[in-house]
Amino acid sequence: MIENAYHNCMRCMNCRVRILTTEGHTHEGTIVKVDNCHVYLKVDCKRRVHTSGLFNPYAGDILTLSLFTLLAIALI
Numbered sequence: 001m002i003e004n005a006y007h008n009c010m011r012c013m014n015c016r017v018r019i020l021t022t023e024g025h026t027h028e029g030t031i032v033k034v035d036n037c038h039v040y041l042k043v044d045c046k047r048r049v050h051t052s053g054l055f056n057p058y059a060g061d062i063l064t065l066s067l068f069t070l071l072a073i074a075l076i
Contacts, residue, residue, distance in 0.1 A: 005070040009034040012073060017041075019065065020072040027063060028076065039065050 012031050019027045019041065029043040041063045 002067050005039075005067040005073075006034060006036065008073050009039045009067070009070075012075060016076050018074050018076050019070060021065065021069040022071045023069060027065065029063065032062065034067075037067055039067060039070065041065060 009031055013034065014030065014032070016030050017028070019039070021027070027041055027043065029041040031039060032042045033040040043061050043063050
């Protein structure tokens, strides 16, 4: 399952997406990086939502989500 999430995120690299997590959270932004454990989503600071995702205020509005928690990803 993590391989599917990884490949789906790689396919959507540099595209605007909506991500649904297994915890029921929805995130919108542009995928800027994917590694073997995480997807890095550049979010619009006006639409930022505080969730269980790791948010680093020094990373320029990049939300880090675990590939293990991804349920669905859609281009928007």
